[in-house]
Amino acid sequence: MAPKSSTRVPLSVKGPIDCPYEGREMLSLPQFNRGTGFTAEERDVFDLVGHLPTSMQTLENQVDRAYDQYCSLEAPLTKNTFLMSLKVQNEVLYFRLLQDHLKEVFSIIYTPTESEAIEQYSRLFRRPEGCFLDINHPEHIERSLAAWGAEEDIDYIIVSDGEEILGIGDQGVGAIGISSAKAVLMTLCAGVHPSRCIPVALDVGTDNERLLKDELYLGNRHGRVRGERYDKFVDDFVQCVKKLYPRAVLHFEDFGLSNARRLLETYRPQLACFNDDVQGTGAVTLAALIAAVRVAGLDFRDLRIVIFGAGTAGTGIADQLRDFLDTQGISKQQVMDHIWLVDKPGLLLESMHDQLTPAQRPYAAADNGWNGIDTKSLAEIVKKVKPHVLIGCSTKPKAFNEPVLREMAKHVERPIVFPLSNPTRLHEATPAEIFKYTDGKALVATGSPFDNVDGKEIAENNNCFVYPGIGMGSILSRARKVTETMIGAAVKELAGMAPSDKDPDGALLPDVADIRDISARIISAVVLQALEEGTARVEEIEGIKVPRERDQCLEWVKEQMWKPEYRPLRKV
Ligand SMILES: NC(=O)C1=CN([C@@H]2O[C@H](COP(=O)(O)OP(=O)(O)OC[C@H]3O[C@@H](n4cnc5c(N)ncnc54)[C@H](O)[C@@H]3O)[C@@H](O)[C@H]2O)C=CC1
Ligand SMILES: CC(=O)C(=O)O
């Protein structure tokens, strides 16, 4: 959190850091604490003498020590808790450790382990690390948000009401866990200054009986508030964001099916906002699909796609495909005619109109042609449609079983299969199963990380590949809106980095280990698009003329990214 306005310090990414603190207080602030990393001069100037052991260490020494401690822990959840503690002790050390061991720690700080941490949020709680807004006290919204800094301090706000977290459903106030984890990734992947991002939990109650019965549960102990009171609370929050932080980008995460898209549609015209589950998932899946289509030698015009699980993510993917292909000269209707949505009632048909969500309706299949076919059976649907692509966002493990996959492999040369449900145990199939039942011919991407199978790398098709880039691109351009074309620019940039373009056995998305470089390129593409289409306000607000040439813009972007390093401290 930024210091109070009386001692406000600029939150920069280079040069000396102004510090108004000293002594024990400084050691308790993760933004300023360097522990054994403080130099002799800093110990003197900031009155730290006597508070630290004699020996002085470099950041690299500290990372080695912390990493050894991390490795000595066995269970992923214990590792997650350890990293959480490190984060509230020394922010630079925390991010440097993550950066140096990125691939290894990714599944610990994010899906799947973060899901476990969120399920146990009230029992693992040590220190609060975000902004908690209570539906029973909407009068506190402004005061709570304003405590995070002045208008120019805040770039990004991630908000969740915790209804549909990472595939594990309603976690009530545990929402703060996903907002914080996504905020960490904003810094780690895209270099957003950690103090310029606010993770927010909207505590509107929970319908999770386990939590309601748990005497240690830390959130509001009543059912989820819905309807007008909920809408008013969310609206109060958004209007407050607009008022206090008009430059910031608002990121919605893990809202439930009945709210996610509705809130996005309501607020998109009002401010720069983005729903990661709808748009981020759609964007990364489209990038992986573009890569897969190239490997399979297919044409998007002919592609038949079945999406199993037509909720927030499933319909987000369908819309992203439809809107992107429309810009490539394939009409929206043609794309919609080639997408089949399947949900709990089976294939979604026109005759189900009244039971379908507005997002599902445009894709409902005409009933004629399906007479005598069991539309509840995925294998039967696959037999009839003969899809090239099968995408899972259902949270139904093992839904892509042997009959389904074998049926798919009968009709197409290279089945494209993306089981995207998180966490790992909810995947519709494992990569090993998919390869087994398609005789190794499938092109696979998964929602959570998986190890290689028979030397084949498995792309992690997770929105973490794009939202940091889209978010930071919107921040740096000071975008008025996060537009479809800016998201499209991110998709094209990511699709252009697919290892499978060079090696047909390569992954459909680049390696998460390279996420900082990947994000920098996406940021740059988004900034350039925002400049071109006039959504950017960076010159107007900050007086900055961003280079419009690609390489120069990329260099500029890299300079704006926060890095975990001990910059000189200046006493103020
Ligand atoms: N890989 C990634 O980047 C992302 C993955 N996801 C994952 O996708 C899954 C779904 O997330 P959301 O769309 O946000 O949830 P959601 O609740 O909005 O949608 C889930 C949909 O699946 C349907 N469903 C549930 N059981 C089913 C069954 N047995 N057969 C067919 N359909 C069934 C539900 O009725 C609902 O329409 C979660 O596991 C989530 O973690 C979500 C966003 C991003
Ligand atoms: C990845 C993500 O956003 C989800 O599973 O909800």
Ligand SMILES: [Mg+2]
């Ligand atoms: Mg999500």
